[in-house]
Amino acid sequence: MGRPSRKAVAAEPTGVTGQSAGEMRAFRRSLPMALLKAREAVMARFRPLLHEHDLTEQQWRVLRALTTADEFRAGELARVSSISMPSLSRILRTLEKRGLIQRGIEDKDLRAAQISITPSGRDMIALIAPHSERRYAEITAAFGADRLATLYGLLDELADCLGGSDGGDEEE
């Protein structure tokens, strides 16, 4: 019950590291999968909390980001919160309807929006933040502060290391 089943688990080519010629790496050793599963495990701790207040993870990220500066342009906000512009556009519409953020227009550039969090939005954050911090503390305690720091470092370095040239295949 809960096991991947015990039948017919054939053809896991060559274990963890080795690869015979022409075979793919073992399915388990997929970096995107490992990152995904870790993220899922972490989010499982936070999602219920946000859901109690009818916020999605992404909406929460946007609100959090908006507390780090007085105003944001949409593009900056998208970069900082790692949300694509199309998604952000929809999210801002939702958050604006709920009165958690507000939009203005920049004097010098009429296409740029000036997005900021409202007092109501700050209230929402103040309401959730302590619980969020508690979950963080639980995770840190369970995993170990030192290993967590190491993990942060590796993740940042990985993103830096790959993020620069953005795919490596600009040709064609």
Place this chain on the structure above:
Amino acid sequence: MGRPSRKAVAAEPTGVTGQSAGEMRAFRRSLPMALLKAREAVMARFRPLLHEHDLTEQQWRVLRALTTADEFRAGELARVSSISMPSLSRILRTLEKRGLIQRGIEDKDLRAAQISITPSGRDMIALIAPHSERRYAEITAAFGADRLATLYGLLDELADCLGGSDGGDEEE
């Protein structure tokens, strides 16, 4: 160009580790964000490749998983490939239409589907696999095999460590 902008970056509370009373952690030190950005950086290397063959990341995961056993039930497949059942249901419909997988029904349990990859599906994998492996090699070379191994270890341990009790808030 590409920088987060230099204006009004106020109120990043207390740097990386410290937190003043009542304040939240710095937005940058969000574990879900760090995992997300690392994953995005990695996927940016693979997505174009899959896209050339009209496959999404998830469809690819399902196909890959199907090569590790002769048959799968939908539930197992969902677990192994870290895709939710609703998503998997849609994905299987798509892949079946394209002839990359096929579905049967189990003798002993008429609700369970027996899902397997078709020869055509294997061809698709054989076509993409070498390119995928090359990308992997690039990533390994850029990041370092040793650090990559350490990262794998930490990610697995994090998922194990949190995955067990599945959220920690079973009450109510």
Place this chain on the structure above:
DNA sequence: TGTTAATATTTAACATGTTATATAAATCGC
């Protein structure tokens, strides 16, 4: 000045994630 290229944001279309619910078939209890 007027035309073109670049930039900021939005919308469209489709695939997936998340939660809740529905459907069907097996299992348990009697």
Place this chain on the structure above:
DNA sequence: GCGATTTATATAACATGTTAAATATTAACA
């Protein structure tokens, strides 16, 4: 055997991810 509960899968509804295209505005430039 029959009904209630569980299990396996599918659907529904809404939010987001991804890619492409549209819109509006600014900048560049002849």
